[in-house]
Amino acid sequence: MRLIEALVSALLVAGLYASSSYGLALIYGVMKIINLANAGTMMLGAFMTWVLWQWIGIDPVISVILVAPTCFVLGALIEILLVRRVSGQAPIVSLLLLFGVWLVMESAAYLIFGGETRGVVPAYSQATLDVGGVIVPVTRLVVFLASIVILVGLELFLRRSFLGRAIRALAQDREACALAGIDTRRVGTLAFGLGTALAGTAGALLTLVFSFDPDFGRVLQLKSFTIIVLGGLESIPGVAFASFLLALAENLTVTLSKPALENLVSFVVLVVVLVVMPGGLAALLRRRRLA
Amino acid sequence: MSARLAQLARSSWIHLAAVVIIGLVVAAVPIIDARSFNLQRVAFFVLWYAILAGAWNIIGGYAGQISFGHSAFLGMGAYTTGILWYTFHFDPLLTLPVAALIAALYSILVGAPTLRLRGPYFAIATIGVGEATRLIAVNVDDILGIKLTHGVTGLPLPSYDAETVYFATVVVFVIAMAVTIWIRAGRFGLGLFAINMDRDAAETAGVPTARLQVIALAVSAFLCGAAGSLYAARQQYLDPSTMFSFNISIAIVLMPVVGGIGTIWGPVFGAILYSAVQDQITSLVRNPFVPTLIYGVLLVVIVMFEPLGIGGLLSRLGVVGRKLVMPRGGDADV
Numbered sequence: 240m241r242l243i244e245a246l247v248s249a250l251l252v253a254g255l256y257a258s259s260s261y262g263l264a265l266i267y268g269v270m271k272i273i274n275l276a277n278a279g280t281m282m283l284g285a286f287m288t289w290v291l292w293q294w295i296g297i298d299p300v301i302s303v304i305l306v307a308p309t310c311f312v313l314g315a316l317i318e319i320l321l322v323r324r325v326s327g328q329a330p331i332v333s334l335l336l337l338f339g340v341w342l343v344m345e346s347a348a349y350l351i352f353g354g355e356t357r358g359v360v361p362a363y364s365q366a367t368l369d370v371g372g373v374i375v376p377v378t379r380l381v382v383f384l385a386s387i388v389i390l391v392g393l394e395l396f397l398r399r400s401f402l403g404r405a406i407r408a409l410a411q412d413r414e415a416c417a418l419a420g421i422d423t424r425r426v427g428t429l430a431f432g433l434g435t436a437l438a439g440t441a442g443a444l445l446t447l448v449f450s451f452d453p454d455f456g457r458v459l460q461l462k463s464f465t466i467i468v469l470g471g472l473e474s475i476p477g478v479a480f481a482s483f484l485l486a487l488a489e490n491l492t493v494t495l496s497k498p499a500l501e502n503l504v505s506f507v508v509l510v511v512v513l514v515v516m517p518g519g520l521a522a523l524l525r526r527r528r529l530a
Numbered sequence: 531m532s533a534r535l536a537q538l539a540r541s542s543w544i545h546l547a548a549v550v551i552i553g554l555v556v557a558a559v560p561i562i563d564a565r566s567f568n569l570q571r572v573a574f575f576v577l578w579y580a581i582l583a584g585a586w587n588i589i590g591g592y593a594g595q596i597s598f599g600h601s602a603f604l605g606m607g608a609y610t611t612g613i614l615w616y617t618f619h620f621d622p623l624l625t626l627p628v629a630a631l632i633a634a635l636y637s638i639l640v641g642a643p644t645l646r647l648r649g650p651y652f653a654i655a656t657i658g659v660g661e662a663t664r665l666i667a668v669n670v671d672d673i674l675g676i677k678l679t680h681g682v683t684g685l686p687l688p689s690y691d692a693e694t695v696y697f698a699t700v701v702v703f704v705i706a707m708a709v710t711i712w713i714r715a716g717r718f719g720l721g722l723f724a725i726n727m728d729r730d731a732a733e734t735a736g737v738p739t740a741r742l743q744v745i746a747l748a749v750s751a752f753l754c755g756a757a758g759s760l761y762a763a764r765q766q767y768l769d770p771s772t773m774f775s776f777n778i779s780i781a782i783v784l785m786p787v788v789g790g791i792g793t794i795w796g797p798v799f800g801a802i803l804y805s806a807v808q809d810q811i812t813s814l815v816r817n818p819f820v821p822t823l824i825y826g827v828l829l830v831v832i833v834m835f836e837p838l839g840i841g842g843l844l845s846r847l848g849v850v851g852r853k854l855v856m857p858r859g860g861d862a863d864v
Binding site for chain 2: 273321324325329330331332334335336338339340341342343344345346347349350457458461464465468500502503505506507509510513514
């Protein structure tokens with residue numbers, strides 16, 4: 240019974256982690272850039288949701304309809320105005336650049352909204368469901384379902400639509416894409432916008448589960464890095480699976496030792512994975528298949 | 531290459547002389563006016579930040595391995611001194627070399643595996659290192675029955691003569707600058723620059739890239755540890771969520787990058803600007819987030835338009851010579 244409980248709770252947390260990691264993975268896959276502004280976008284999505292909820296009473300799930308396109312435009316603008324201009328340089332340059340963007344976003348939010356912690360509390364925030372004998376908060380279930388919907392939608396988009404295929408092709412070989420007549424700059428902009436929109440969506444959804452301040456997303460951002468590295472950096476299902484593994488590892492740590500060490504798990508996993516298997520799970524599986 | 535080294539060695543003497551003169555001038559502050567506590571405090575923090583920024587520059591600027599986790603080494607140094615002073619009653623300034631050494635050893639421990647990672651991966655791993663170190667410092671405060679870090683409550687320390695700490699800081703600053711100048715002028719520095727430009731090519735050309743990077747990080751951590759020790763001696767209170775904070779790590783990245791990454795004087799420019807902004811703007815607008823906004827904008831602008839930072843800007847305005855602010859002394863013949 241306790242095992243089932245642990246699995247269910249890990250699964251729910253995994254949904255939360257996965258939804259905040261999709262954007263990072265997509266942008267890394269296509270642009271080979273680590274978007275340090277991901278946490279900033281999540282925070283922005285959360286605050287937009289809060290404003291919509293506070294002023295007009297829009298439910299966080301519905302506010303995604305407004306948050307996602309806004310973040311898409313923001314991401315596309317960041318790509319066109321900033322990231323594109325340093326694209327030829329060392330990866331460190333774009334890292335520092337996006338780090339600067341994150342600092343600007345965070346401090347701007349502090350100036351506008353102040354430092355106090357905020358929350359969005361819809362009517363169903365305290366409700367629970369009984370899933371096979373395990374008590375589950377409805378809000379976590381909503382986030383989990385949303386992360387599944389995003390996973391399926393994103394995979395369908397990337398595999399079926401022309402643009403999605405172009406994005407995947409770009410992730411594999413930028414030069415070959417250019418030769419095949421794909422407008423790599425435009426696809427890059429769209430991918431960056433899409434990744435940013437996913438981060439904003441995650442921020443909107445996570446208001447259901449977490450209270451937040453302008454520093455929101457930093458710890459999650461570190462976990463997201465662990466997840467995309469563990470998942471193999473480019474694969475969306477890999478992200479989902481890695482989220483589950485990390486959530487499970489954290490769950491076990493909390494059960495077996497101090498709860499305060501929960502956040503330590505992801506950093507240890509991150510360093511170990513980066514050093515021992517830089518290709519993540521995907522590379523590990525590939526190696527097995529080849530052997 | 532030997533002609534190149536000889537040329538660098540010549541220019542090093544000029545830089546070194548400048549550092550010693552600056553050291554003598556700032557050391558005179560408390561002597562000339564013994565009551566100038568405020569000036570002394572400002573000077574202390576400029577020097578202290580310059581030590582940290584210069585230390586970061588060795589691994590981040592010279593070798594091009596960006597570390598977002600340098601607060602780990604700073605905190606290690608601070609806590610070594612703090613614990614030796616508080617629990618074992620050693621004189622804090624005598625523990626400074628020990629603190630620096632412990633920070634360096636810790637950096638070898640975390641650097642040996644993580645420095646095998648390239649570019650952005652190393653940067654991200656260092657975020658993990660910094661956070662993990664902070665969590666350990668907060669949660670693991672009891673080893674072998676001795677209270678060590680005192681967890682979240684922090685470590686209260688006895689008071690110590692501020693002037694002595696000030697002079698020690700001047701000495702450490704001069705040493706730190708001398709080390710960065712010396713590294714730049716030697717084969718070690720050339721190796722680091724080679725790694726920065728192209729790690730594979732450097733490896734092929736016979737540069738022991740892995741070893742050089744670990745040594746560079748250790749030297750960097752050694753100086754950060756010394757800075758931490760000085761802080762402990764001066765501030766009389768250590769709090770893990772400040773000493774090991776991500777914010778300090780950010781500041782340590784910002785100063786050299788904004789001042790001029792990979793250059794000798796860039797970190798000093800960055801430290802002066804950082805202290806000035808921290809001091810003036812914060813008291814002017816009474817909002818701690820305006821400085822962060824300024825740093826963020828500055829970082830974006832500098833990355834986009836002036837990679838040599840304030841140094842590059844000063845040379846454009848003709849205040850200083852171009853050669854002075856170039857990473858490798860304005861050469862094309864490496």
